[in-house]
Amino acid sequence: MAGLDLNRKIIEETRVKRDQDHFSVLLHSFPSEIADRTEYLSGRIKTNPAFALCRVLAGLALCGATVAGIPCNTAHSPAIFEPLLKQIRKKRMKIRLLNMIEETGRFIHQEHPKLKRAGLLCTLGTYASGVYPKWFSKFDLAVILPPVQIRKAIHAAIYDNTYGIKAKPSPVTVRARQVFIRAVAELKKCGADGIILGCTEIPLALTEKKLFGLPLIDPTRILARSLIREIR
């Protein structure tokens, strides 16, 4: 569903009037072949999802894709993303993979210059990976994490079998949405002046542009814009 969300945002951010003026887009979704990224980072799964992601990128390249993005924040953790980039170079694949987290930092730097302390909503895997602090420091942006209990609640609102977005993505449950709203309120108390919807499932639940006066930054929409920029 996060892949569809990215594809929809590519269409929305392309201002044209006829079908034929839109960009070619290939969306490859192989959920059974790509192990859960958080499970890998926490050591419960042995095989790095980077290898399966690399096979998907190879298939996209085979069909003519020249630039690609992965609508999954956790997949951008250095332990997954760096081996993936290495494989792409090693196999001399003719496809350029954008880094959604780096693109998000650049976007905030350029479009929200007053935003300096980004509150982060994401999975436990992404929190543990430190991928946001890593890339955001390049753009002089602080990253604020909520207290650990709230992090666990956010993770559950994504993964829970009964009310999580992955199980109930369309429509999202009220319970999942409430968890994210409370987390934004808490991050505001912690001093955040903007919120990163740092799991590609979260924009499905929080569709507003601002909450409690803080801009909600959607890395999926930023990735869509960056893909359009690269294709142009």
Added chain:
Amino acid sequence: MAGLDLNRKIIEETRVKRDQDHFSVLLHSFPSEIADRTEYLSGRIKTNPAFALCRVLAGLALCGATVAGIPCNTAHSPAIFEPLLKQIRKKRMKIRLLNMIEETGRFIHQEHPKLKRAGLLCTLGTYASGVYPKWFSKFDLAVILPPVQIRKAIHAAIYDNTYGIKAKPSPVTVRARQVFIRAVAELKKCGADGIILGCTEIPLALTEKKLFGLPLIDPTRILARSLIREIR
């Protein structure tokens, strides 16, 4: 956007609890390479879109797809769909293409046995092609077309540069939605006991299950279910 709608409906119709339990789906969208189907049927374009559609199917097969559907009613017109099937056989492609219109007739026959007179909302190309009467007669279903002025209004609500769904798909304009609602009222007066949303753009505007007491039949959702059935 119709492709995304089909993909979303495949996910919605798959009742599972984890990402990894979903089916693999490849969505290939090459809008600049596939000429407008109605333009071809009306003689304003010379090259049959069947050839470009065949190339897209070949790419999908190359990446491992074994069964495919095309979320475009007009592409099912015999003048396009039959040459396409012929190409698939000739090239001995290892991919099976479902016929969305035939699947819709079968679905109504099985799931709505009392529905006997289907009112049709679609593009001028689909109206002119006779594809719905052709396949629906196999299932003993009558097809009711609205008066010609309303057909033109429906076509415009799909194609118009300023308010049509193809130009403004997300969100759909109020004006486009109103055209479809009025057409359903008119088809009811003409004796329809069910409505076919016979252009894959229309379910984006009419999301309810019933209107004026008539069931709204969404061929995109039926195609999603048929693809799942074939993969299972």
